[in-house]
Amino acid sequence: MLGNGVASAILPLLVLARTGDVLAAGLIASVTTAVAAVVGVLGGVVIDRFNRRNVSIVSDIISAAAIAALPLIDATLGLNLRWFLVLAILSALGDVPGMTAREALLPKLVAGSGKLDRMVAIRESLAALMLLVGPGLGGVIVWIFDVGSVPFLLTALTSLTAALVTFGIGVETGKVNRKPLTVTGVVADLLSGGRFLLGHRLVFSITVLSCFYAAVIVVLQTVLVPAYFLEEAMPHLSGVTLSGFALGGLIGAGVYALGVDQVSRRAFFLFGITGFSIGFAVIGGLFSPWIMLAAAVFIGITNAPLGAVLGTVMIEAIPDELRGRVMGTQNACMLTMPSLAAMTFAGVANAQGLAWAGVALIVVVVVVGVLALASSTLRTLEIAA
Numbered sequence: 001m002l003g004n005g006v007a008s009a010i011l012p013l014l015v016l017a018r019t020g021d022v023l024a025a026g027l028i029a030s031v032t033t034a035v036a037a038v039v040g041v042l043g044g045v046v047i048d049r050f051n052r053r054n055v056s057i058v059s060d061i062i063s064a065a066a067i068a069a070l071p072l073i074d075a076t077l078g079l080n081l082r083w084f085l086v087l088a089i090l091s092a093l094g095d096v097p098g099m100t101a102r103e104a105l106l107p108k109l110v111a112g113s114g115k116l117d118r119m120v121a122i123r124e125s126l127a128a129l130m131l132l133v134g135p136g137l138g139g140v141i142v143w144i145f146d147v148g149s150v151p152f153l154l155t156a157l158t159s160l161t162a163a164l165v166t167f168g169i170g171v172e173t174g175k176v177n178r179k180p181l182t183v184t185g186v187v188a189d190l191l192s193g194g195r196f197l198l199g200h201r202l203v204f205s206i207t208v209l210s211c212f213y214a215a216v217i218v219v220l221q222t223v224l225v226p227a228y229f230l231e232e233a234m235p236h237l238s239g240v241t242l243s244g245f246a247l248g249g250l251i252g253a254g255v256y257a258l259g260v261d262q263v264s265r266r267a268f269f270l271f272g273i274t275g276f277s278i279g280f281a282v283i284g285g286l287f288s289p290w291i292m293l294a295a296a297v298f299i300g301i302t303n304a305p306l307g308a309v310l311g312t313v314m315i316e317a318i319p320d321e322l323r324g325r326v327m328g329t330q331n332a333c334m335l336t337m338p339s340l341a342a343m344t345f346a347g348v349a350n351a352q353g354l355a356w357a358g359v360a361l362i363v364v365v366v367v368v369g370v371l372a373l374a375s376s377t378l379r380t381l382e383i384a385a
Contacts, residue, residue, distance in 0.1 A: 001127060003158030004095070005134015006141065006151075007067065013147045014070075018079045027081070028088050033339050036092040037332040043097035044328020045189045048321065049181060052101045053166060053174025059098030060163035066091035068156035074149040094159075100331050101174075104323040107315050108173050117265075120312045121257035124304050128249030136243070177321065193325025196318075201377045203317050203326065206310050209378075211333040212368055213276065213303065218338035219345045219361060220283065221245070225296070227354050228286055237289055241296045248300020256305040265309045265381040270373070272306025275299075277369035284362035286355060313381050 015024050047055055066087050073083050106123075110116050141151045179185060198204055221242055229238040256268060279299035283292055318326050349357035372378055 001130040002134050002137075003063075003067070003155040003162075005130050006138040006158070007155045009135040009138025010142060010147070010151055010155075013142060014079075014149060014152075015081075015084055017147045018074075019081050019084070021081070024081050024084070028084050030339065031085055032088040032092050033335050035089045036096045037336045039093055040096045040100065040328045040332030040335060041190070042186075042328075043100060044193060044325035045186050046097060047101050047104055047324025047328065048176060048189065048193075049179055049324075050176070051171065051174040052105050052176065052324070053169045053171060055174070056098050056101040056105065057163045057166045059094040059101060060159045060166065062094030063091055063098065064094075064156045064159035064163065066094060067152050067159065070152045071149040079149065096331060096335070097328075100324060100328045103315075103327050103331075104320075105169065105174060107320065107323070109169070116315065117260045117308075117312050118257060120308050120315070121253060121260055124308045124311070125250060125253035125257060128246055128253050128300070128304060132243060132246035132250060135239075139239075176324075189325055193322055193329060196322050197326050197329055200317065203314065205375060205377045206314050206317075207330050207333065209368070209372055210307075210310055210314075210330070211337040213306070214334045215337040215341035216280065216361065216365055217245075217299075217303070219341050220280075220296075220299070222342050223346050223349060224283070224286075224354070224358060224361065225292065227349060228292065229289065231354060232289060234289055237293070241293050244293050245296040245300040248297035248302075249304045250300075251297075252301040252304030253308065255301070256308045260308075265313065266379070268305040268309045269378070269381055272302050272309065273369050273372050275302025276306060277366050278302075280365040281362050284358035284365075286358050309381060 015021075015028060069087055069090075070079065073079055073087075077083070106119065107116065110119050138151075141154070145151055196203070197207065225241050226238045229241070259268075276299060279295050279302060283295035283299065286292070314327075314330075315323075345357050345361060348360055
């Protein structure tokens with residue numbers, strides 16, 4: 001996650017510097033998202049058939065190789081749009097299965113300890129910290145070394161380090177009931193995973209809710225906040241506001257970690273849904289730069305406990321033998337929904353103005369929040385299985 005955060009700050013600048021095409025970064029992001037979504041679904045089958053610890057290691061090595069190839073190709077053949085696309089696709093082949101494999105490993109790592117809630121809270125805290133530190137570190141690297149491909153060796157090193165750290169997990173932890181990998185078997189696996197996801201009301205509800213919230217956060221980060229601060233001639237505050245969101249996430253995850261043994265999941269769920277809706281109602285109103293900043297921090301604080309609760313319940317509710325397929329499909333949804341939402345709201349902002357896009361975002365978030373609070377399926381979260 002640290003490496004991805006650094007790369008997110010450097011890669012668009014490098015693409016622009018080497019191609020001179022403003023649309024190139026958007027094309028690369030779109031193609032990578034599409035590939036990652038397909039890999040997410042198919043990779044789930046692999047994760048349910050092969051040792052998950054080993055899948056995680058191999059995935060990180062693939063990611064490291066794809067990133068390390070950037071400076072090598074830049075120095076020899078010269079980077080162009082075609083090479084950016086090839087390496088972005090290769091990186092997606094490593095990133096998504098690795099992410100799903102790690103999620104599938106977590107329940108076995110804490111099995112019988114009663115510490116699943118706390119471990120998920122720690123993971124959320126680290127994710128928020130990396131979201132805060134990664135892009136900032138990327139900015140510092142650009143400031144010191146200027147825009148170039150050499151800093152990507154650092155990003156590759158983070159993926160390689162992740163692979164080495166994963167060797168510390170016992171091989172037995174990642175073992176699954178291995179079956180022959182055939183076309184009919186893969187199809188049967190995909191169908192069984194899809195049936196479970198669609199047939200389990202709690203898992204389906206959490207999947208839809210998680211994908212929706214991931215989508216509106218991306219709309220906030222890529223459309224609403226940057227466009228607002230450009231209109232206000234204060235583009236420097238856009239990055240500060242997004243860092244405020246990450247800071248809020250770090251605070252919220254810390255609150256969840258401290259209170260997870262004393263406060264019910266339902267209480268954290270109510271806090272998260274209500275606070276998230278209030279935060280978007282404020283930020284979507286586009287009142288003033290400092291109110292936008294405060295609202296972003298507040299959204300981060302409420303989003304982190306909500307994500308931790310939903311993530312923990314999801315892990316408990318999905319049987320181990322289906323975990324790779326179901327979580328792979330969920331990750332595919334989490335990758336595709338934000339792109340579609342960002343394009344939709346960007347279209348609204350372009351056609352009707354930014355204020356109407358903000359109003360539309362408020363309405364959608366509040367309506368979904370009310371539906372989530374009223375849902376009988378999401379009322380009992382303490383016993384998910």
